[in-house]
Amino acid sequence: MTILPRGVGFATSKVTYRGALTLRFGHLVIAFRAPDGETPFSIEETHIPFVVPDDTPADFELTCRVAPLDLPTGPITSSAGGSWDLRRGSDGGEDIVFRGGRDFGTDVWHLRIDPSFRTGTLTEAPILPDRTVRADGYPLLEYIVTRLLARHDGVLIHASTAIVDGAAYVFVGHSGAGKSTMAAIAEEAGARIPTDDRTILTIRSGQPFAWGTPWHGSLIRKSPDGAALKRLYLLEKAPADRCEPLPSSRAVKELFVRLIQPRLHPTEVHDTLAVLEGIVERVPVAILYFRPTSAAFALATGREAQSTPSL
Amino acid sequence: MISGSVDSVEYRRRDNYVYRLTVGEHLLVALHARSDEPLYALTPTGAQLWERLSGWASVDQLAESLATEYEISIEEARQDVRDFLDQLGSLNAVESREPAV
Numbered sequence: 380m381t382i383l384p385r386g387v388g389f390a391t392s393k394v395t396y397r398g399a400l401t402l403r404f405g406h407l408v409i410a411f412r413a414p415d416g417e418t419p420f421s422i423e424e425t426h427i428p429f430v431v432p433d434d435t436p437a438d439f440e441l442t443c444r445v446a447p448l449d450l451p452t453g454p455i456t457s458s459a460g461g462s463w464d465l466r467r468g469s470d471g472g473e474d475i476v477f478r479g480g481r482d483f484g485t486d487v488w489h490l491r492i493d494p495s496f497r498t499g500t501l502t503e504a505p506i507l508p509d510r511t512v513r514a515d516g517y518p519l520l521e522y523i524v525t526r527l528l529a530r531h532d533g534v535l536i537h538a539s540t541a542i543v544d545g546a547a548y549v550f551v552g553h554s555g556a557g558k559s560t561m562a563a564i565a566e567e568a569g570a571r572i573p574t575d576d577r578t579i580l581t582i583r584s585g586q587p588f589a590w591g592t593p594w595h596g597s598l599i600r601k602s603p604d605g606a607a608l609k610r611l612y613l614l615e616k617a618p619a620d621r622c623e624p625l626p627s628s629r630a631v632k633e634l635f636v637r638l639i640q641p642r643l644h645p646t647e648v649h650d651t652l653a654v655l656e657g658i659v660e661r662v663p664v665a666i667l668y669f670r671p672t673s674a675a676f677a678l679a680t681g682r683e684a685q686s687t688p689s690l
Numbered sequence: 691m692i693s694g695s696v697d698s699v700e701y702r703r704r705d706n707y708v709y710r711l712t713v714g715e716h717l718l719v720a721l722h723a724r725s726d727e728p729l730y731a732l733t734p735t736g737a738q739l740w741e742r743l744s745g746w747a748s749v750d751q752l753a754e755s756l757a758t759e760y761e762i763s764i765e766e767a768r769q770d771v772r773d774f775l776d777q778l779g780s781l782n783a784v785e786s787r788e789p790a791v
Contacts, residue, residue, distance in 0.1 A: 457722040627713040635719075636728055648708040648719050656713055 393511075394427060395419040400514055403431045403603060404524050405579040405590040407531050410437035411501070411514050418444060421511040426593045429603050439527050441490075443501040443512045448489045450476060457643055462518060465643065470494045477519050488519050496530055521594065525639055528579065529647035534654050535639045538578040538611075539596065540589045541565035543680055546609035547589035549578055550667070550679075551637050556614040557671065559596040564676045566600075573604035577639065580608065582657040608662050612679055613637075617668035620675045630664035631655045699786050701752075701775055703743040707783050711737070718783070730781070735760070739774050743784060749775070 400411040400420040408431065411420050420443070422430075451474035456467040461483035466474045471494040479487045487506065492499040501519075503512045514520060525535050538551040539558035543565075550561045562575035573591025575598040581588045590605035613625070613633055625633065631652065640651050669675035676682075708719045709732075716737035718730045732740060738759065739752055753767035760767075778784040 628715045631712050632715070632717070632729060632731070642719060642721055642728060645705075645708045645721065648721065649710055652710050652712050652717070652719075659713065 392424055393421045394424055395421045395511055396430070399433045401431050401433045401435050401437065402426065402429045402514070402520075403435065404429060404592060405528070405533050405581045405588070405605060406438075406583060407524065407527055407533060407579075408435050408437045408439075409523060409527070410435075410440040411443050411512065412440060413443055413512070415444075419509075419511045420514045421509070422513075422515040423593075425595070425601055426515045428601070429593055438531055439497060439499070439523070441499050441501045441523075443503070443514075445503050445505050445510045445512060448476070448486050448502055448504050450486065450489065457641075459518075459641075463522065468494075475522070477516075477522070479516075488516065490519065490523070492526075496527070515593070521639070522641070525641055526643070526647065528581075529640055529644075529651050531581075532583050532650075532654060533579055533581040534651055535592070536578055536580060536634065537576070537637045537639065539565075539575040539598075539600075540573050540578045540591060540606075541570035541676070541680075542573065542604060542606045543568075543570045543682070545606055547606040548609055548679055549580070549589050549611045550614050551578075551611060551634065552614035553637060557616055557669065558614065559598040560671050561614060561669070561676065562596070562598050562600060564671065564673055566598075568673055568676050568682075570676075571602075571604060572598070572600040573602045575600040579605075580654065580658060582654055582661075585657070585661070587658045587662050608658065610679065611658070611662055611664040612667035613665070615666050615668045616670075618670065619668065620670055620672075620678050621668045622678060623666040623668070625664045625666060627656075627659040627664075630659040634659070634664070698748060698789055700746040700748050700789050701743060701784050701786050702746045703740060703778070703784050704782065707781070709737070709740050716740075720781075735770065736774055739771065743778075746787065748789070 397419050398413045398416040402409050451466050453466050455464045458464045463475055463477045473492045475490045477488040479485050489502045538549045539562040541548045552558050559575040562572045566572050576596030577592045577594040579590040587608035588605050589608045591602045593601045595601040634655050706721050710717050716732035720728050749771050752771045756767040757764045
């Protein structure tokens with residue numbers, strides 16, 4: 380097994396879809412549509428597993444084109460260090476302009492979200508010669524997914540996930556906490572790893588689930604697989620392995636500060652906290668103090684440790 | 691810093707925070723912020739004052755409600771209110787105005 384440094388991975392290539400592209404993240408389905416039926420959508424190959432048939436009912440449909448941007452005006456409601464600006468209209472609709480290039484000096488996308496948050500428009504500036512809509516562009520897609528998850532019973536969290544016997548064990552932590560390390564240990568122990576960096580948590584009909592995402596860590600694991608959520612652990616490197624259960628009230632706060640939710644709308648904040656409340660009421664949450672060995676994963680899952688050496 | 695000496699000033703919470711009672715914790719979540727502190731925990735007293743601050747209220751008005759609820763002296767309640775408003779002020783979570791004449 381090889382653990383690659385962040386950003387060093389297998390070379391990826393782009394794949395294009397003509398006129399329509401539909402992606403699913405957890406329960407959430409996002410449809411990208413070109414009104415001319417011709418405009419190509421491009422995604423990195425890492426996102427191919429998240430493509431679903433175009434007749435899949437969508438939670439959000441974006442009408443897309445490549446054209447010079449008709450930039451919105453008016454006061455900025457919120458911004459993210461130059462990478463995007465959000466303007467919220469009196470009708471509740473939102474205009475977000477995403478920037479790229481050196482010092483975020485180039486306007487790349489204009490995303491318009493209608494007040495219903497079920498439809499919108501996306502315009503990509505004709506910057507690239509292939510004139511495709513980069514549906515998985517950063518931070519565009521992650522922004523869309525996090526905003527919509529907050530309104531569709533889900534959250535995106537800094538966590539790796541291991542699926543064992545149909546149950547998901549989620550290992551939560553900021554960069555450097557050991558998410559990919561624990562994922563690698565779990566994989567050697569026979570677990571499936573849908574993500575080693577960012578996990579979608581959902582709760583529907585009272586059932587918490589964990590899902591993979593295309594946004595991977597140094598282990599480069601990314602699949603749309605999901606499973607019923609069994610345990611949540613906050614990772615903490617330590618000289619000895621042990622678990623410290625967390626009370627629900629603290630668990631909600633610890634999980635909340637590790638989300639990738641942008642906290643842009645009161646409704647989304649309430650719904651996000653409601654998701655976390657539902658999860659911590661049903662799923663044990665603990666701090667996992669761990670050394671990078673199979674014994675830590677065995678402790679987390681209650682299984683017998685294998686005799687693999689320390690990494 | 692919010693002045694503690696002018697009790698006629700009225701205060702009202704801003705809309706850049708979201709309050710929610712979550713599994714027994716009174717949480718105040720910062721909107722639009724990129725700070726390292728996205729949420730704060732309020733005491734039950736703080737939560738009560740936060741609810742009261744949905745409309746304009748003076749220190750005396752806020753203190754009277756606390757004194758009645760918790761059976762403490764009005765002076766003690768005033769100090770608690772001033773301390774709380776100072777903390778909210780440091781978070782830019784409250785605005786103030788001179789009362790209309």
